[in-house]
Every structure is written in C-alpha cells, then in structure tokens.
Amino acid sequence: MIINRYLFKEIALSFAATLLVLTLIIVGNTFVRLLADASTGNLPTDLVGNLLWFGSLKQLIRLIPVALLIGMMLAFSRLYRDSEMAALRAAGFAPRHFYRAIFSFVLPLTLLLAVLVIFVSPWLETNNAELRREINERPEAAGIPSGEFVSSGTAERNYTALAEAIDTSHTVMERFFIRVKDGSNEVLIWARSAVLFIDSGSGERVLQISDGYRYESDPEHGGMTVIRFGEHSIRIPLRDYTSSSSLASMPIEELWQQTDNPARAELQWRIAIIVSAPLLALLAFPLSYTAPRQGRYGKIGVAILIYAVYASILASVRGMMERGDFPQLPGLWWIHLLVLGLAFWLLRKYYGKPS
Known part of the structure; x- marks a missing residue:
C-alpha cells in the first residue's frame, strides 16, 4: 500500500x-x-x-x-x-x-x-x-466600423457603407448609408437605423434597415426612383460567414x-x-x-x-x-x-x- x-x-x-x-x-x-x-x-x-x-x-x-x-x-x-x-x-x-x-x-x-x-x-x-x-x-465583424466609409467588391459589383454611430449593444447602426452598384444599376439607401443578422435558414448576412429612403437609378429611361420605407431588408456579402x-x-x-x-x-x-x-x-x-x-x-x-x-x-x-x-x-x-x-x-x- x-x-x-x-x-x-x-x-x-x-x-x-x-x-x-x-x-x-x-x-x-x-x-x-x-x-x-x-x-x-x-x-x-x-x-x-x-x-x-x-x-x-x-x-x-x-x-x-x-x-x-x-x-x-x-x-x-x-x-x-x-x-x-x-x-x-x-x-x-x-x-x-x-x-x-x-x-x-x-x-x-x-x-x-x-x-x-x-x-x-x-x-x-x-x-x-x-x-x-x-x-x-455585429457591424464590426462585417467590416462596418463606426464613423468610417468602407468599400468592397469589384469595379462592376461593389458597395460603399457608412454607419455614423453604433449603439452600446454593438448591434444597431444609427444613421446608416449604403451605396450598392451592380453593373449599370445603382442603389442608394439612407436610414435612421440598421441591424445586421444571420439568416438561420441560408446562413447569409441580412441587413435590416428601418425608417429610410431608397434611391434607385433608371439607366434605360434616365432619372431616379425614390421610395420611402418603414422596413427594408437586403442581402449583402459583407465577408463570408460559415456556421459551425x-x-x-x-x-x-x-x-x-x-x-x-x-x-x-x-x-x-x-x-x-x-x-x-x-x-x-x-x-x-x-x-x-x-x-x-x-x-x-x-x-x-x-x-x-x-x-x-x-x-x-x-x-x-x-x-x-x-x-x-x-x-x-x-x-x-x-x-x-x-x-x-x-x-x-x-x-x-x-x-x-x-x-
């Protein structure tokens, strides 16, 4: 013993x-x-x-x-x-x-x-x-820091985004602006707030924008379409997300x-x-x-x-x-x-x- x-x-x-x-x-x-x-x-x-x-x-x-x-x-x-x-x-x-x-x-x-x-x-x-x-x-992980313009993409397909401020919970972007270009189409969006989340079904990032305006150019007839919305969602490739x-x-x-x-x-x-x-x-x-x-x-x-x-x-x-x-x-x-x-x-x- x-x-x-x-x-x-x-x-x-x-x-x-x-x-x-x-x-x-x-x-x-x-x-x-x-x-x-x-x-x-x-x-x-x-x-x-x-x-x-x-x-x-x-x-x-x-x-x-x-x-x-x-x-x-x-x-x-x-x-x-x-x-x-x-x-x-x-x-x-x-x-x-x-x-x-x-x-x-x-x-x-x-x-x-x-x-x-x-x-x-x-x-x-x-x-x-x-x-x-x-x-x-979080916006930071998607490449959207507070108070800075960020751009990504190619010459034909790209975006530019700006969040003037991010709240204390690090989730809500205040006074949000984004410009999305896809070929000859160009869309400008300004909103009071925006939230980024992951779609549980597809695993893609979804940008939910609230209380804003959407400005979309018309390359065929000229001019621009202005739409005011209460809530608007778009899918954008802000860096890849792979679920575990x-x-x-x-x-x-x-x-x-x-x-x-x-x-x-x-x-x-x-x-x-x-x-x-x-x-x-x-x-x-x-x-x-x-x-x-x-x-x-x-x-x-x-x-x-x-x-x-x-x-x-x-x-x-x-x-x-x-x-x-x-x-x-x-x-x-x-x-x-x-x-x-x-x-x-x-x-x-x-x-x-x-x-």
Missing part, C-alpha cells in the same frame, strides 16, 4: 505539472490569436475574454490524454534514473503491481474525462457557437439516435477521446523503460511521436467516415486495438511473459 501511494503521488504530480504547462501554452497561443483578430477589427474586444475561456476549456479536455502519457513517462523515467525501478523489481514488483497503482489514478481520471466529453464539451461548443454568431452579427457544425454541440443522447455517417463519426470521436486515456496509460509504462546509462528523456520524444501518429490517424479516419469513404465498423476501433497491441508487445519485450 505504501508503494502504491508513492507511485500514485508521482504519477499525479507529473500529470498535473504536464497539464499545467500544456494549458499555459494553449491559453497563450489562443490569446495571441484572438488579440491579433481584435487588433485588426475582426473581433470585438469585449468578447475576447469569453472566447479565450471557452476555447481554452475545449482544448484542455483534449489535452488530458496526452498530458497523462507525458506525465507518466516523466514519472517512470525519474524512477529509472534514480534506480528506484530496479529496487522495486528486485523486491518482487511485477508489471501487474505497477498497473494497480497506475489505474488507481487513471480510472477516476477517465471517469472525469468522460463527464467532460459527454456533458461539458457540447455545452462549450454551444456557447462558443453562440459567441461566434454574435460576433458575425451542430454535431459537436449535440447532446450524446440525441447523437446516439442519429444513424448518418457524420453523426456516427462524431460519436466514435467522443468515445475515442475517453478511451485514449487508459490506452495511453497502458502504453506509457512499458514505453518508459530505460536501460542503464540511457538518457532520461530519450523515450519522451518517441511517446510524443506515437501520440501524434495515433491522433492523426484518428482524425483522418474520422474525416473519411464523415464523407462515407470508410465504414462505421470497424470505424475508429481498429486504431485503439493497434495501440493496445503495441502496449502488450512492449510489455512482453521489456518484462517478458506475465508470471
């Missing part, structure tokens, strides 16, 4: 330190990217914090398996370096004794990971999608009832994140075997490479399943079996047949 507690403590501390370092790297990279978008006007500054929070949590969940692999490699590499593993082996400790301590930590962590993947991840995806939608409905997939935010019970290829691929992907934690823990112990005078960190690079190949194959096969190019069975399961086979092969190579 004393040895089990000692190994549990070593694994837990190494895992926590590794996860902390990886989290700091991910949060730093995410913050720099969001800050760059905010500085160019593509992202409202008041939403940077929310996007950083949701984005970092989503990445943190996916980092748990690789942090477990690297943390265990660091813990057992230290034990090998300090000859503690040799002493434990001489005292009669077999791999099954080490795995007893390993899985006393890994099993609760896997249950926590399952809760995060099944319940928290869809909630994060839903909130992140809502934030992205709000951003794309709803599968990532779908609850597990709804996802389970779907039978199409993308839904099956998403379901197996979520299960793969959960299964990868005990699989990588099973692999980490024999992979961390270090011969005398061998470098402490020599095997960590190999472990990272194995994880990179493992994750890349999972992502590639998932994409093939979504497109219908790979059958739902075996799906992603054969990849897990390969990792499991590699773990048992390494165990037999370094520790022989189980006694």
Whole structure:
C-alpha cells in the first residue's frame, strides 16, 4: 500500500505539472490569436475574454490524454534514473503491481474525462457557437466600423457603407448609408437605423434597415426612383460567414439516435477521446523503460511521436467516415486495438511473459 501511494503521488504530480504547462501554452497561443483578430477589427474586444475561456476549456479536455502519457513517462523515467525501478523489481514488483497503482489514478481520471466529453464539451461548443454568431452579427465583424466609409467588391459589383454611430449593444447602426452598384444599376439607401443578422435558414448576412429612403437609378429611361420605407431588408456579402457544425454541440443522447455517417463519426470521436486515456496509460509504462546509462528523456520524444501518429490517424479516419469513404465498423476501433497491441508487445519485450 505504501508503494502504491508513492507511485500514485508521482504519477499525479507529473500529470498535473504536464497539464499545467500544456494549458499555459494553449491559453497563450489562443490569446495571441484572438488579440491579433481584435487588433485588426475582426473581433470585438469585449468578447475576447469569453472566447479565450471557452476555447481554452475545449482544448484542455483534449489535452488530458496526452498530458497523462507525458506525465507518466516523466514519472517512470525519474524512477529509472534514480534506480528506484530496479529496487522495486528486485523486491518482487511485477508489471501487474505497477498497473494497480497506475489505474488507481487513471480510472477516476477517465471517469472525469468522460463527464467532460459527454456533458461539458457540447455545452462549450454551444456557447462558443453562440459567441461566434454574435460576433458575425455585429457591424464590426462585417467590416462596418463606426464613423468610417468602407468599400468592397469589384469595379462592376461593389458597395460603399457608412454607419455614423453604433449603439452600446454593438448591434444597431444609427444613421446608416449604403451605396450598392451592380453593373449599370445603382442603389442608394439612407436610414435612421440598421441591424445586421444571420439568416438561420441560408446562413447569409441580412441587413435590416428601418425608417429610410431608397434611391434607385433608371439607366434605360434616365432619372431616379425614390421610395420611402418603414422596413427594408437586403442581402449583402459583407465577408463570408460559415456556421459551425451542430454535431459537436449535440447532446450524446440525441447523437446516439442519429444513424448518418457524420453523426456516427462524431460519436466514435467522443468515445475515442475517453478511451485514449487508459490506452495511453497502458502504453506509457512499458514505453518508459530505460536501460542503464540511457538518457532520461530519450523515450519522451518517441511517446510524443506515437501520440501524434495515433491522433492523426484518428482524425483522418474520422474525416473519411464523415464523407462515407470508410465504414462505421470497424470505424475508429481498429486504431485503439493497434495501440493496445503495441502496449502488450512492449510489455512482453521489456518484462517478458506475465508470471
């Protein structure tokens, strides 16, 4: 029991330190990217914090398996370096004794990971999608800052827009002007207010203009038509908007009832994140075997490479399943079996047949 507690403590501390370092790297990279978008006007500054929070949590969940692999490699590499593993082996400790301590930590962590993947991840995806939608409905994200003329398009088809002011909610443009040219046709619109929103059906941006005038030229007969309106809507290509997939935010019970290829691929992907934690823990112990005078960190690079190949194959096969190019069975399961086979092969190579 004393040895089990000692190994549990070593694994837990190494895992926590590794996860902390990886989290700091991910949060730093995410913050720099969001800050760059905010500085160019593509992202409202008041939403940077929310996007950083949701984005970092989503990445943190996916980092748990690789942090477990690297943390265990660091813990057992230290034990090998300090000859503690040799002493434990001489005292009669077999791999099954080490795995007893390993899985006393890994099993609760896997249950926590399952809760995060099944319940928290869809909630994060839903909130992140809502934030992205709000951003794309704001005038700043459409390239219409307050008090500046903006133009876009070609010589034949283009527009010029101006919003004299934007209210405190960052949604309503006050005293709005837009000029749209399509070939020989030219339309001028002035209104007291305008609101930009995303059409839920088509995914296109719609500009809803209230209380204004529409001036339209007549190239055939000359002159201009003037129309006063209370409400007027036009579709304009103010930068592309791509809605995110709803599968990532779908609850597990709804996802389970779907039978199409993308839904099956998403379901197996979520299960793969959960299964990868005990699989990588099973692999980490024999992979961390270090011969005398061998470098402490020599095997960590190999472990990272194995994880990179493992994750890349999972992502590639998932994409093939979504497109219908790979059958739902075996799906992603054969990849897990390969990792499991590699773990048992390494165990037999370094520790022989189980006694």
